[in-house]
Amino acid sequence: MSPTTPLPPSSPPLPSVLYSSGHIPARDRFGHWRELLSSTHAPMELRSDHSDDFRARQRVIRLGEVTVWPAAFPSVVFRRPQKLIRQSDPETYHLTLMLRGGGVAEWRDKTLRAGPGTFHTSDSSRPVEIRSFAERDRILMIGVEVPKAVLPLPRRLADRSVGLPIPDDRGVGDLLARLLRRLVRNLPEYGLADGPGLGAVIAHLAATALAQAVENDSALPQHTRRVTTALRIRAFIEQNLGDPGLSPAEVAAAHHISTSYMHRVFRHEGVTVGTLIRRQRLERARADLGDPRRAGEPIQAIAARWCLTASEFSRSVRATQGMTPGEYRRLALRAESGDRPHPGEGRSPH
Incomplete structure (x- = not known):
């Protein structure tokens, strides 16, 4: 975290x-x-x-x-x-x-x-x-x-x-x-x-x-330069998640540093840049699923907006939420409207 x-x-x-x-x-x-x-x-x-x-x-x-x-x-x-x-x-x-x-x-x-x-x-x-x-x-x-x-x-x-x-x-x-x-x-x-x-x-x-x-x-201590570099890279990734060309190499080039130095910086963060990109894209797509303004948007289109395939997005939602993207969307929208589901409703069978 x-x-x-x-x-x-x-x-x-x-x-x-x-x-x-x-x-x-x-x-x-x-x-x-x-x-x-x-x-x-x-x-x-x-x-x-x-x-x-x-x-x-x-x-x-x-x-x-x-x-x-x-x-x-x-x-x-x-x-x-x-x-x-x-x-x-x-x-x-x-x-x-x-x-x-x-x-x-x-x-x-x-x-x-x-x-x-x-x-x-x-x-x-x-x-x-x-x-x-x-x-x-x-x-x-x-x-x-x-x-x-x-x-x-x-x-x-x-x-x-x-x-x-x-x-x-x-x-x-x-x-x-x-x-x-x-x-x-x-x-x-x-x-x-x-x-x-x-x-x-x-x-x-x-x-x-x-x-x-x-x-x-x-004149900045090495630790301060590392922390600031990591924060700048996180902000850059957050602003460019919808770019299909976003990759660790592109991130490093945008900050005028080598990929090896960038990887050393993120070793202290406990996550790789590639994993961070994928994780944030999945979080954005999952947030869109529960957004009432996007209730009519196809799940495949939501995944594509964040440079994900429908299958990998579905696997992620199943792994983290224990249900399909469609089931997660129905529960999220119902919770947004204040209508509480019955216990176990919407769960995917194992």
Whole structure:
């Protein structure tokens, strides 16, 4: 099981705390959110034109030593001067995935304008002022806190990367952005045991994104390069499952690596690339079987969409579900509609 695969719903949920200002008197909302943000990120000075009725929502998700916090709030100015750094410094790097709205971050020696399409980065040990601008009355963002001691990148390089633009729609930035969106969107599907693994993956992706910002991938530890390569390959496979030419050789060529190196990478993953391609195709086809929108589509057509023959798809469904694809479809669609079958109904005779 990969670190980004949700555990069954029966497992304990990921630890998270939801804050919403709705139940707090209007005059106290801004101060309350400032205290929450300071405990999540680092002590800061905040001001806002909406401080008399600051409507904010924030969830804090603990993933081992890494923290993720999606938030929605009005326009606000953040300041972290040297005096607050001397008082308290959690020594973390912060990345912000902007979903709506934007902002301008100013350090002593550089300025970064960020909005959807670009990660904003900062360093809790460096003075900064960030002026954020809401769109449609709210800023939507996902923040990530990675302790400096956890980030697998030399400190001097990580420091140089702060304030540089990191695209969130291509390369490793895209991988990190999609992982954060999926985590926040599907949070109930992840279990407690997923937390440390997810945190480690986010730290590896963050380190790689920061290293690429200063064009020094070679400084990354071998383990981080291997983890990031495996994640990029998994994402590539997921996006190209319908391509009949998808093969281990094509995957390696698309990533400019040799097939032998790719196989060494996936030896640590406990699965071969060929097996991964076949497994994901079977999972997609099986999901289509239970999709009410495809109820009238021939099973052979579903198999063909995912580059499978009808016979191999049928064998897989029989082996994993103990029934034919047609029987599995009827049960799945009946469960989707809330009509529970009688015990044993639809089972294939042995």
